[in-house]
Amino acid sequence: MLVSEYVLRIPIERHVLNTRRSFTAVIQDIRETLGTSEADGQLRRRTTAGKRARPVRRVNSTPAQVRLIGIAELEVSGSRGREHGAGRLIRLLVDMPTASGDLVRFLPDAGASCPAAILVQQIADDGTRLIYDSVASAVSIYQDERSLTVARELDAEVLALLRRIATPAG
Known part of the structure; x- marks a missing residue:
């Protein structure tokens, strides 16, 4: 059996937002804004066909149009990481x-x-760092304009959410 393997070097644009908002408040706002892909919160197989209505959710007490849904949440930092002074990482x-x-x-x-994927990191003084790798940068190597247009729309939606979440209410 013949196997072919190759490596593509892809430059990734990483967006990093630091906020003084607490890790707990940021995670809570993200959870409330996104909800889950299923009513009971269980990850299930689903299709991506068809248009979805834009639900209106609150982000920092401000109504926001959100087309994103939460699929999964993984606690990356276990108890060992926290024992060594590292903050939570989700x-x-x-x-x-x-x-x-x-x-x-x-x-x-x-x-x-x-x-x-969005990485949410608890940093010193109860601040939070939000990290997002641009999907458009990941697909840019293929030079497919249709894909780039859609990926930029996805990136814009994610970054708008992160910017709203990172901004303190008031």
Whole structure:
């Protein structure tokens, strides 16, 4: 059996937002804003076909149009990390089903970047760091304009959410 393997070097644009908002408040706002992909919070197989209505959710007490859904939440920092002074670290997988469906239809390799990941890190003085790697930068190497357009829309939605979450209410 013949196996072919190659490596693509892909420059990734990483967005890093630091906020004085507490880790707990940031995670709570993200959870309340996104909800889950299923009513009972269980991860299930689902299709990405069809348009979804834009639910209106509150972010920092401000109404916001959100098309993103939460897929999974993984606690990356276990108790060992916290024993050594490291803050909490949670990886959130988020998706915009219409965008993901279009991305993989136009460019199957884009499935490696969808759902998108957000890293939420507790930093010193009870601050929080939000880290997001741009999906558009991940698919840019393929030079497919349809995929880039959709990926930029997904990135804009995720970054708008993160900027609203990072901004203190008031």
